[in-house]
Amino acid sequence: MRVAAGLKIAQVAQDARALFPGVLMAATIGLAAKFLSEHYGAPVMLMALLLGMAFSFLTEEEDNRARRGIEFSSKAILRFGVALLGLGITVQQVRSLGSEVIFITLFGVAFTLLLGPLLARIFGLRTIFGILVGGAVAICGASAALAIASVLPKHGDKERDTIFAVVSVTVLSTLAMIIYPIIVDGLSLSDRAAGVFLGSTIHDVAQVVGAGYSISEEVGDTATLVKLLRVSLLVPIVIIISVFFATKGSALKGAMPVPPFVIGFVCLVFVGSYHLVPEDLAKTVLTLSRWCLITAISALGMKTSLKKFIEVGGSSVGLVFGLTVLLALFSISIILFLKI
Numbered sequence: 436m437r438v439a440a441g442l443k444i445a446q447v448a449q450d451a452r453a454l455f456p457g458v459l460m461a462a463t464i465g466l467a468a469k470f471l472s473e474h475y476g477a478p479v480m481l482m483a484l485l486l487g488m489a490f491s492f493l494t495e496e497e498d499n500r501a502r503r504g505i506e507f508s509s510k511a512i513l514r515f516g517v518a519l520l521g522l523g524i525t526v527q528q529v530r531s532l533g534s535e536v537i538f539i540t541l542f543g544v545a546f547t548l549l550l551g552p553l554l555a556r557i558f559g560l561r562t563i564f565g566i567l568v569g570g571a572v573a574i575c576g577a578s579a580a581l582a583i584a585s586v587l588p589k590h591g592d593k594e595r596d597t598i599f600a601v602v603s604v605t606v607l608s609t610l611a612m613i614i615y616p617i618i619v620d621g622l623s624l625s626d627r628a629a630g631v632f633l634g635s636t637i638h639d640v641a642q643v644v645g646a647g648y649s650i651s652e653e654v655g656d657t658a659t660l661v662k663l664l665r666v667s668l669l670v671p672i673v674i675i676i677s678v679f680f681a682t683k684g685s686a687l688k689g690a691m692p693v694p695p696f697v698i699g700f701v702c703l704v705f706v707g708s709y710h711l712v713p714e715d716l717a718k719t720v721l722t723l724s725r726w727c728l729i730t731a732i733s734a735l736g737m738k739t740s741l742k743k744f745i746e747v748g749g750s751s752v753g754l755v756f757g758l759t760v761l762l763a764l765f766s767i768s769i770i771l772f773l774k775i
Contacts, residue, residue: 573758667704
């Protein structure tokens with residue numbers, strides 16, 4: 436028995452040594468991206484992707500020592516980071532928004548998710564690409580794209596499509612952070628209505644916060660809560676997608692229909708809702724989650740060549756842009772109709 440335990444420990448140590456070079460490279464690129472973000476105001480996820488793509492040659496060599504760790508970072512570390520996000524969302528936050536705001540948010544997400552595959556077919560693109568982009572636009576940008584991609588069926592262009600979804604929603608989210616406050620001012624929306632609009636339409640959390648608090652503290656608070664509600668929908672959406680493809684036999688074959696990281700996400704939502712961990716520890720966990728996602732996206736960038744990325748084409752750009760505009764029009768129409 437001791438011999439078996441010793442062999443197991445030796446195997447774990449060997450695996451850790453094999454993974455270390457690639458994980459270290461991905462984390463180092465993530466640190467560089469964080470530095471650029473903090474000192475020059477660039478979106479950290481976008482920087483991590485672009486810097487990672489600059490080192491894509493590392494994954495093109497079959498015998499490269501970093502290859503295995505990069506693969507591990509882009510999958511296992513990614514899922515771990517998404518699971519930890521659950522600690523930042525509470526049931527109480529969702530309840531405080533009110534039924535009208537919850538209605539707008541839920542229907543906006545459903546509208547975009549259904550429209551994604553439909554528009555993809557119209558543009559002559561894969562249905563699963565429409566699901567990926569629709570989920571990224573509807574829920575929480577880069578994080579949603581990464582989580583949804585992890586349960587979609589494998590195909591030759593999956594990683595390229597994931598990188599494209601992350602880059603495109605990050606760029607559009609940054610533009611929305613600048614343009615949407617101007618729209619809010621032009622329509623003379625109340626602080627609550629402005630917060631609902633920004634939180635229900637901008638893709639990434641950081642840009643929602645930036646746009647909201649650039650107007651007022653109330654707008655920022657409302658926008659952040661609405662955005663967190665959208666983030667919480669990542670769990671049921673990923674479950675639905677994973678179960679759907681599992682029943683089709685095209686993904687997750689022989690595995691759990693609901694991925695473990697989704698279960699972890701749900702558990703942490705309830706842990707956070709009932710204050711089962713100290714506040715300082717919760718902040719530390721959320722910081723770790725952020726670093727995991729930055730490391731994972733750096734690794735994804737390293738796995739994608741610029742040449743393949745360019746091959747995505749104008750139809751894909753049109754799909755992401757169209758979904759973003761339609762979501763904004765949908766949300767602002769409902770807000771004005773309900774007179775929030």
